[in-house]
Amino acid sequence: MTTYRLESIKQQVLARYRQLEKERNEKPVADFDPMEKMMVRTSVVKAEDMLSIERIINKSDLLPIAYLETGTKASRAVCRIALRNRNGQIQGYGTGFLVSPTLLLTNNHVLETKEIALYAAAEFNYEMDENFKPREITSFAFEPDKLFITDETLDFTLVAVQETAGNGTELSSFGFLPLLPQKGKILEGEYVSIIQHPKGGPKAVTVRENEVRFLSPDFIHYVSDTEAGSSGSPVFNDQWIVVALHHAAVSDPDNDTEWIANEGIRISSILAFLAGQSPIEPHQLLAALLQGVSEPAAEAGQMEVGQLGEDWYSGVSGYDPTFLGEGLTVPLPVLTDEIAQDVALTKDGKPVLDYTHFSIAMSKSRRLAFYTAVNIDGNELVDVNRGNDKWYFDPRLEEAFQSGPELYEKNDLDRGHLTRRQDPNWGPDAIRANEHTFHFTNCAPQHKNFNQKTWLGLEDYILENAKAHGLKVTVFTGPVFSEDDDLYRGEFKIPAEFWKIAVMRNGEGALSATAYLQTQKDLIGNLEFSYGEYQTYQVRVAEVEALTNLNFDQLRAHDAYVVDGKAKATKIEEFGDIQL
Structure with missing residues (x-):
């Protein structure tokens, strides 16, 4: 890399830092809800880390002892990049790290071209052991002809690495650092750690003395001890999740011995850039890296199907029957004998x-849900972006029991969320909850006019009331399965009706349940050229039970719609008609 290019990067970093500093001085009060930011941040924290909130909010220095072990594991995927010319002479050093079983991430100004990568090497284990003895270095060649993606503006290069070193060591033995696409993995005022090869020397780490000063859409600025050769290092939060790619440290223009800024490129921006590129061959090398990141569909109207790793399902909370408070237990509905044999069991x-x-x-x-059951906490709702609309088969259930693209592609059927996307998005796990709603298990075929109008209006009404009044609400939702439902594409029966039951604590502290029935019977006669009326009714809980063969037991006794044992289905013309 030329001296001019390095100086240009430093000047750009300095200019961005000064601008953010100026904006902060002019507007010292944050224009966002700090609690909401905290919730998004903690959504990538493992529930077992009981000290995390204290660190994030109160700046505590307490860390679980596993922090050290986890950091050591993370360091294995970090390597020194040795830059050589055609004659094998050393030209300089940088740092890089594995982000998939075969791909390495570093700076563009470290590996600017395929040719430079061809003569460079990724050297792992260049470090001291606990006795300060050097470990044996394992060197891998780069394979830029397999994959080489670079961008000067975001200053990153993603390149393929050979899978086996000359001494027979497998690249997979060093693991890799998974990259998460969502923003919010670090907050201003938190501290980051950087694993690096300073000045091309043995691997080193700066641990939690690196305060994040500013966050901008594509960059993160922090105070840290880094040296030349640290370019391309991973920048970690306290959970050893990579939040940025380090690329420049800038000295104070008034004092060459002082450093005023370090800058990294946000991982979310790099992944968004990669997802926005035209399909690159061989595409399978990027598949694991871009999980959960939007990619262009192969053709108009083609549905994106993703895959989530096992960690997305570990320790999930599920529906909580005691959510509404002491003495107000609301169990899951019981499947009556008529349908109990039809339940799809998970693989375990x-x-x-x-x-x-x-x-x-x-x-x-x-191949659809009998019901979904969700807890909504109106006090802790987090506004999570919808994301890329990628849908997932649940690996815990046989795909034969799930309806995917073969049902929903190239027609007027929406993948109607049964548990509404925003409903479970509260508390520290809001981001994971949002992604979980995009499973084929949680959708049902709903005509676009039905899903986007009547159903949406009712869901908005329930959620907005929960948010406005800080309510806790439990909501059950599902389709009505009928023998005379229309058969579509020779294998799918399309439900003509859907139901919903909302349960909350009333003013007297007792349970209150309200049930709704919506129909799309007049909409699905011709899925390509359909039209007609749709209706929404408030009904008794008992009527939902009769239609679905589900037993809600005690909720019948708490039906707010039944007065003196009587109730008549009421058509909802406006939301003022609803009796909560």
Whole structure:
């Protein structure tokens, strides 16, 4: 890399830092809800880390002892990059790290071109052991002809690495650092750690003395001890999740011995850039890296199907029957004998799939949910971006019991969320909850006019009331399965009706349940050229039970719609008609 290019990067970093500093001085009060930011931040924290909130909010220095072990594991994927010319002479050093089993991330100004990468090497284990003895270095060649993506503006290069070193060591033995696409993995005022090869020397780490000063859309600025050769280092939060790619340290223009800024490129921006590129061959090298990141569909109207790793399902809370408070237990509905044999069991034999703050029971024959059950906390709702609309098969359940693209592609059927996307998005796990709602298990075929109008209006009404009044609400939702439902594409029966039951604590502290029935019967006669009326009714809980063969037991006794044992289905013309 030329001296001019390095100086240009430093000047750009300095200019960005000064601008952010100026904006902060002019507007010292944050224009966002700090509690909401905290909730998004803690959504990437493991529930077992009980000290995390204290660190994030109160700047505590307490860390679980596993922090050190986790950091050591993370360091294995970091390597020194040795830059050589055609004659094998050393030209300089940088740092890089594995982000998938075969791909390495570093700076563009470290590996600017394929040719430079061809003569460079990734050297792992260049470090001292606990006795300060050097470990044996393992060197891998780069394979830029397999994959080489670079961008000067974001100053990153993603390049393929050979899978086996000359001494027979497998690249996979060093693991890799998974990259998460969402923003919010670090907050201003927190501290980052950087694993690096300063001045091309043995691997070193700066641990938690690196305060984050500013966050901008694509960059993060922090105070840290880094040296030349540290370019391309991973920047970690306290959970050893990579939040940025380090690329420049800038000296004070008034004092060459002082450093005023370090800058990294946000991982979310790098992944968004990669997802926005035209398809690159061989695409499979990017597949694991871009999980959960929007990629262009192969053709108009083609549905994106993603895959989530096992960690997305570990320790999920599921629906909580005691959510509404002491003495107000609301259990999951019981499947009556007529449908109990049709429940789809998970691969480990469970009748219910648990997600973050909601649960689902699936029908084998219909390949749709009997019901979904979600807890909504109006005091802790987090506004999570919808994301890329990628949908997932749940790996815990046989795909034969799930309806995917073969049902929803190239027609007027929406993948109607049964548990509404925003409903479980509260508390520290809001981001994971949002992603969990995009499972095929949590959707049902709903005509676009039905899903986007009547159903949406009712869901908005319930959620907005919960948010406005700080309510805790439990909501059950599902389709009505009928023998005379229309058969579509020779294998799918399209439900003509959907139901919803909302349960909350009333003013007297007792349970209150309200039930709703919506129909799309007049909309689905011709899925390509359909039109007609749709209707919404408030009905008794008992009527939902009769239609679905589900037993809600005690909720019948708490039906707010039944007065003196009587109730007549009421058509809802406006939301003022609803009796809560």
